[in-house]
Amino acid sequence: MFDTCADPKTLEGLSWLLCYLTTGKHMMFYGSFFVVIALMVIVAPVALAFGFGGAIAARSPFAPLRWFGKLYTSMVRGIPDIVFFLFVPVAMDQGLEYLRYLYKCPHDGTPVWANNEFSVCAAAKLPLSSTPQIWHEVYGFSLAVIAFAVVFGAFAANVLYGAMNAVPRAQLETAEAYGMSPAQVRRRVLIPQMWTYALPGLSNLWLILVKATPLLFLLGVEDVVYWARELGATKSQLYDYPHPDWRFWYVLVLLVFYLSMTKVSEIVLGRISTRLSRGQATMAGEALRKAAA
Amino acid sequence: MKKLILTAAVLALSAGTAFAADVVRMGTEGAYPPYNFINDKGEVDGFERELGDTLCTKAGLTCEWVTNDWDSIIPNLLSGNYDTIIAGMSITPEREETIMFTQNYYPPAASAYAAKTADADVMGVVAAQVGTIQADYVAKSGATLLEFSTLDDTVAAVKNGEADAVFADKDALAPFVTEGGELVWDGEDVPLGGGIGIGMRKSDTELKAKFDAVITEMKADGSLNTMIKKWFGDDAALF
Numbered sequence: 174m175f176d177t178c179a180d181p182k183t184l185e186g187l188s189w190l191l192c193y194l195t196t197g198k199h200m201m202f203y204g205s206f207f208v209v210i211a212l213m214v215i216v217a218p219v220a221l222a223f224g225f226g227g228a229i230a231a232r233s234p235f236a237p238l239r240w241f242g243k244l245y246t247s248m249v250r251g252i253p254d255i256v257f258f259l260f261v262p263v264a265m266d267q268g269l270e271y272l273r274y275l276y277k278c279p280h281d282g283t284p285v286w287a288n289n290e291f292s293v294c295a296a297a298k299l300p301l302s303s304t305p306q307i308w309h310e311v312y313g314f315s316l317a318v319i320a321f322a323v324v325f326g327a328f329a330a331n332v333l334y335g336a337m338n339a340v341p342r343a344q345l346e347t348a349e350a351y352g353m354s355p356a357q358v359r360r361r362v363l364i365p366q367m368w369t370y371a372l373p374g375l376s377n378l379w380l381i382l383v384k385a386t387p388l389l390f391l392l393g394v395e396d397v398v399y400w401a402r403e404l405g406a407t408k409s410q411l412y413d414y415p416h417p418d419w420r421f422w423y424v425l426v427l428l429v430f431y432l433s434m435t436k437v438s439e440i441v442l443g444r445i446s447t448r449l450s451r452g453q454a455t456m457a458g459e460a461l462r463k464a465a466a
Numbered sequence: 467m468k469k470l471i472l473t474a475a476v477l478a479l480s481a482g483t484a485f486a487a488d489v490v491r492m493g494t495e496g497a498y499p500p501y502n503f504i505n506d507k508g509e510v511d512g513f514e515r516e517l518g519d520t521l522c523t524k525a526g527l528t529c530e531w532v533t534n535d536w537d538s539i540i541p542n543l544l545s546g547n548y549d550t551i552i553a554g555m556s557i558t559p560e561r562e563e564t565i566m567f568t569q570n571y572y573p574p575a576a577s578a579y580a581a582k583t584a585d586a587d588v589m590g591v592v593a594a595q596v597g598t599i600q601a602d603y604v605a606k607s608g609a610t611l612l613e614f615s616t617l618d619d620t621v622a623a624v625k626n627g628e629a630d631a632v633f634a635d636k637d638a639l640a641p642f643v644t645e646g647g648e649l650v651w652d653g654e655d656v657p658l659g660g661g662i663g664i665g666m667r668k669s670d671t672e673l674k675a676k677f678d679a680v681i682t683e684m685k686a687d688g689s690l691n692t693m694i695k696k697w698f699g700d701d702a703a704l705f
Binding site for chain 2: 200267293411414
């Protein structure tokens with residue numbers, strides 16, 4: 174990065190450290206923090222949408238839809254996360270490639286699954302072998318987002334389902350007495366009021382999501398954990414910047430990163446909680462009213 | 467002029483598509499210097515990078531490098547994430563049941579024990595990287611095997627006293643002994659495996675033939691030996 178870094182082995186002390194911390198590899202390490210933040214920021218709304226769909230389905234008067242909603246939440250909640258994280262991306266990847274195989278490959282009798290191998294013709298590969306590596310990474314990241322969204326969506330569905338049931342029945346009855354249709358009751362009364370009941374559960378989920386991001390490493394995405402391990406490992410004279418085992422320091426950086434993510438989340442969630450309690454017939458809402466009076 | 471640009475563009479495009487079919491994704495671990503490692507620029511580097519690039523150029527292939535954890539390097543090859551494993555992988559009968567190898571591009575290499583003292587018990591607790599021929603060997607030797615996912619973890623286990631010795635490929639282990647100061651060689655070298663080859667899916671016979679031909683050529687003209695000497699020093703085993 175700097176001209177003085179051209180010959181790292183002659184450097185010492187602070188200038189060595191400065192050059193060391195600005196190598197291309199370290200830049201990738203810094204970049205991976207944004208990958209992790211991007212994952213959280215993308216997964217949260219997608220999982221919330223999954224959860225919302227699941228909760229609405231589980232409350233549906235139409236039986237098959239209700240069964241689907243209940244099956245989704247209980248199945249995903251019952252299976253260990255890690256199994257899901259390993260299963261969903263592989264299944265999605267092979268499923269998509271199989272679909273492409275059906276209309277893109279010549280059907281000459283070569284089996285798709287044979288001998289432990291999953292092989293489709295080059296044209297059906299996703300992404301194609303010829304696409305640049307970055308697209309392979311984006312694809313892997315997207316599969317990870319879907320896996321995270323499915324898992325966290327199930328938990329969110331359960332939280333939202335409970336929150337919808339926690340809205341006082343009297344509120345809904347009043348709305349019905351005004352002549353609102355079930356859809357109007359849901360949209361105008363139920364959903365605006367449920368958030369205050371859902372927030373504690375959802376904020377819990379958010380913090381679990383923050384802590385679960387190192388699972389990206391398991392899915393083959395080069396995230397902060399991957400780079401911390403790689404950069405901290407002992408470097409022999411073969412490298413430009415040899416150093417002993419420094420994994421301790423890199424993991425310490427991750428610790429600080431995750432703790433500060435938690436702190437920031439707590440502050441933001443606290444504000445949202447205050448905002449949602451305003452005017453509610455809950456203890457928090459009552460406390461707000463008294464404080465203002 | 468316009469026509470010229472257009473022709474050039476069409477040519478470039480068609481060249482692009484002709485090429486596209488021939489991209490070979492080379493899978494490696496990126497944590498096993500000097501065979502393969504990620505250099506300070508963040509690129510795959512090492513003996514296998516140089517060799518792989520040379521093989522691809524000679525075989526007229528376009529190659530792209532991909533890193534993958536050692537643990538899952540064979541399953542991900544089988545599911546088609548990349549087309550070759552070029553990661554210091556020794557040719558063994560067990561591996562040949564699931565994948566196929568080209569002829570070896572590195573002769574059968576010595577493995578060695580390293581420990582804090584030269585008389586440490588190699589029949590005690592021995593650390594090795596999971597899924598390696600060295601781990602197999604330790605398990606069969608009667609010592610207590612302690613497996614770790616990377617080479618670095620195995621060395622750390624010896625340094626902090628968790629294991630009595632580490633058993634690994636001698637070339638990969640050498641920097642920890644010669645530069646670290648904390649470890650010494652322990653006992654005799656053990657020759658293991660049938661040399662290192664490029665792993666491939668069993669169905670990719672065409673690709674194997676291409677690589678085999680080029681490796682034969684490089685063995686014959688001595689350029690492979692030159693490359694081995696460059697990365698492993700003058701004492702390295704040659705063809």
